[in-house]
């Protein structure tokens with residue numbers, strides 16, 4: 001194996017998803033502790049990032065650098081080089097989650113053991129399932145009174161529609177939580193809290209060991225023996241192929257806060273989750289081990305540092321090796337360039353890097369040339385990675401600047417925020433940008449947009465809610481959209497590529513438009529958009 005192969009093979013890139021408060025931040029922090037990337041708990045900043053309340057988001061936005069810190073992190077653990085992608089916990093930002101998942105090779109879903117599958121878990125899981133990536137489940141907070149583990153698994157299977165395979169099994173819960181049973185090794189790992197240190201005293205005991213009763217208590221011993229019998233008799237077989245294609249979710253129990261079960265989880269997870277996987281570019285499959293660097297843009301974040309008005313573009317490297325001085329080719333811009341100040345976040349520090357490999361995420365300073373989904377590769381190659389789909393917006397507002405003198409800032413803000421993929425913008429046919437129709441998937445996005453326009457671009461907005469909930473692209477190229485017969489509560493708009501669309505208030509109106517306009521072809525999704 002040459003060095004390139006070795007480096008790529010040791011990479012693991014995954015996203016972490018959860019309903020807010022299930023313990024995503026705590027678990028991430030424990031991973032970093034194990035990797036030696038941070039020295040003590042409580043060191044991961046920006047933990048309240050993207051919580052349910054917008055005020056939390058705003059708070060974080062005051063420290064934009066920090067929110068990025070928590071969004072992409074790299075650390076080393078044993079021989080692995082791990083990239084963790086954080087995702088917003090709120091479903092209103094699930095489009096952001098989807099884009100992040102495009103850059104990941106697997107996902108870890110954190111579930112609160114006393115609550116089970118929660119609202120946002122459902123939605124976020126659905127987004128994961130669309131990508132068909134491996135999904136690992138960590139059932140957290142076992143140090144609190146938890147629901148019955150069998151019931152929790154049943155709920156995951158029924159509500160999320162994915163069979164589960166418990167890799168380990170909890171020994172009691174709450175104050176009596178003693179550790180986990182490792183089903184593969186068929187032994188008990190019993191933990192003992194050691195005053196907040198991340199290295200726990202873990203005792204591994206065989207099921208047949210007479211010392212077991214005294215270690216975990218006779219009642220727990222007897223329960224675990226019954227549970228094991230049930231699991232072995234009733235459960236699905238472990239099938240790594242099914243895990244890799246997102247058809248079986250390995251489940252782990254533990255407590256991120258007290259560290260119980262975190263290390264066994266990390267070790268098993270790293271064994272099961274795949275090294276960097278291939279990506280497609282039309283007919284072409286781009287293999288991570290292919291010679292020649294390539295990457296795609298999945299996230300853009302502007303104004304991370306208000307003083308500098310900078311914009312960071314995040315790319316997932318899909319093949320080969322990146323060197324900081326290398327010349328690359330931006331396919332969509334048809335331009336050769338050097339990527340400016342390539343950086344990675346190592347635990348909390350942003351570091352300028354000199355090299356990176358397939359599977360890694362790098363951030364580069366962007367003067368405004370990149371868009372979500374863009375391809376960058378070695379000069380001489382020319383292909384475009386499949387576009388990152390956008391979700392169909394379901395809420396719309398008409399928006400303009402309160403102060404007409406602020407037109408320039410308004411256009412800049414609206415355009416940049418739309419380029420980041422934080423909103424979608426439309427306009428009435430043949431009008432400029434003085435007034436736009438903003439479309440979002442979740443209403444919280446409106447509030448974030450409003451806040452950012454005020455704080456980053458110094459523009460107060462006048463907003464009028466629009467009653468539309470459905471968006472359809474007009475596929476016909478040979479008809480004049482302005483001559484369509486549409487009901488008075490249907491609106492014709494254009495996106496910024498010039499495509500015509502209709503905004504409807506009801507499905508009934510969509511049918512009406514199709515009936516009244518023979519040959520009209522409407523599609524729910526633009527090229528590259530989601531089903």
Ligand code: G4P
Pocket residue numbers: 018019020021022023024025026027047089140141142143144254255256257258
């Ligand atoms: P999130 O990123 O998924 O939103 O969750 P986060 O890790 O911030 O955890 C949410 C709350 O749950 C935190 O408490 C955290 O300490 C607690 N928690 C996380 N894992 C466990 C666990 O395994 N057991 C128990 N008992 N609690 C856990 P908080 O009071 O909201 O925050 P803090 O004041 O402790 O920081």
